[in-house]
């Protein structure tokens with residue numbers, strides 16, 4: 127029989143009957159989980175999410191019927207099956223919130239730069255983009271809509287590809303499906319809904335094949351050098367609402383590692399307020415109102 131969180135024996139936990147289940151995880155145990163999450167993904171748990179994260183871990187221990195939180199920790203951190211279980215847990219712990227055209231000025235900048243590319247002598251080269259920490263796909267499809275519109279407006283076949291990567295397999299599955307509830311589509315203008323979406327059921331719409339063909343989604347860690355999103359040189363790396371979860375030194379390491387992945391003339395677009403004045407070595411800050419982006423010199 128599966129044990130519920132209340133059945134758990136907890137050597138150094140100290141929870142009694144009737145107490146909230148998050149108390150079943152001691153501070154020592156919680157620190158181990160928080161450290162593992164940070165070591166594997168870079169993500170630091172914000173203090174206001176501590177209780178939520180504790181509850182999720184304890185709930186999972188109960189679902190699987192482990193006798194002790196430490197046994198579950200060992201299972202996740204050491205065994206081969208642990209990595210699968212780690213994936214399940216990650217899906218519950220990470221913040222995966224996203225929106226279409228979330229930061230409009232950044233999307234406008236992307237559209238302007240792609241248009242400049244289409245009017246340049248390099249126009250025939252494939253335009254390659256990676257969305258890092260793409261969550262459920264809204265960012266990737268927003269970029270794809272802008273890119274598609276640009277190619278159509280200059281009368282060219284769409285010669286671009288956009289890859290989204292995220293460490294959450296649940297998020298990537300949802301991104302691949304490309305089905306969104308109508309209330310999630312408020313920030314997509316009507317004419318784009320007509321052009322790029324079809325009704326999936328009452329109350330939700332699905333991205334059309336024409337856009338899906340231009341995008342790819344991969345479960346991958348952005349710190350992994352073999353991440354499929356970085357397989358070929360990129361014109362744009364779009365990385366928004368991800369850096370905020372990382373310590374400063376990790377943000378810097380990550381962004382420095384992006385420099386080599388950009389083509390000369392490529393852009394790194396981060397979220398406003400996610401970096402201070404620091405800039406990655408070898409890139410220069412772009413002057414464009416309301417955004418935070420860098421260019422790799424030609």
Ligand SMILES: C[S@@+](CC[C@H](N)C(=O)[O-])C[C@H]1O[C@@H](n2cnc3c(N)ncnc32)[C@H](O)[C@@H]1O
Pocket residue numbers: 166167168169220221222223224225228258259260261262264265291292293294297346347348349365366367368
């Ligand atoms: C708040 S969402 C941002 C989604 C999207 N970029 C946006 O701005 O709407 C942050 C995403 O980063 C992902 N993430 C966190 N650490 C990651 C890592 N090490 N590698 C890849 N993705 C990661 C999370 O799973 C989550 O889906």
